[in-house]
Amino acid sequence: MNMKYNRIIVPLIAVFALACGGGESEETSPPPKAAQKSTVEKEPSNSGKQTVEITLGSNDQMQYEQKEIKVPANSTVKLTLVHNGTMPKQAMGHNFVLLEAGTDIAAFGAEAAAAGIDKEHIPDSDAIIAHTGLIGGGESTTVTFEAPATGSYDFICSFPGHYALMKGKLIVD
Numbered sequence: 001m002n003m004k005y006n007r008i009i010v011p012l013i014a015v016f017a018l019a020c021g022g023g024e025s026e027e028t029s030p031p032p033k034a035a036q037k038s039t040v041e042k043e044p045s046n047s048g049k050q051t052v053e054i055t056l057g058s059n060d061q062m063q064y065e066q067k068e069i070k071v072p073a074n075s076t077v078k079l080t081l082v083h084n085g086t087m088p089k090q091a092m093g094h095n096f097v098l099l100e101a102g103t104d105i106a107a108f109g110a111e112a113a114a115a116g117i118d119k120e121h122i123p124d125s126d127a128i129i130a131h132t133g134l135i136g137g138g139e140s141t142t143v144t145f146e147a148p149a150t151g152s153y154d155f156i157c158s159f160p161g162h163y164a165l166m167k168g169k170l171i172v173d
């Protein structure tokens with residue numbers, strides 16, 4: 001009955017022992033495993049699905065800082081879009097809009113432009129799998145969604161004219 005308890009406590013003691021010992025020893029030793037954690041955090045959810053946390057940067061040069069995002073099939077994706085620029089959203093607004101495979105991006109872009117900034121350039125469209133809000137410099141916005149079926153999906157910023165540069169692929173495998 002103490003198995004679960006021991007599985008948590010014993011590794012903790014091991015990490016503390018390494019941390020304390022490291023300060024007193026001049027020997028080089030590999031860092032504890034905790035320091036080697038991936039930047040993609042995975043945590044179990046109630047359904048048994050893993051949640052993958054993604055941070056997508058963007059800037060005042062009308063660019064996403066990553067052009068490709070990979071997520072495992074059957075995962076829950078928690079994506080945070082960060083605007084690392086300083087320009088307001090009326091001039092350099094960014095969002096993340098994930099589109100169904102086969103969507104005509106130019107046609108969708110025209111619909112999104114027509115939707116207007118009051119709707120944060122999100123048209124009423126079945127082509128949208130998931131989207132964030134529209135943000136300006138210094139802001140961030142998060143959306144959580146279930147990974148779509150295995151495949152490759154376009155994501156764009158739907159602010160008028162931005163999709164030409166602000167476009168990337170979400171790969172589910």
Ligand code: CO
Nearest residue numbers: 093094157162
């Ligand atoms: Co944009």
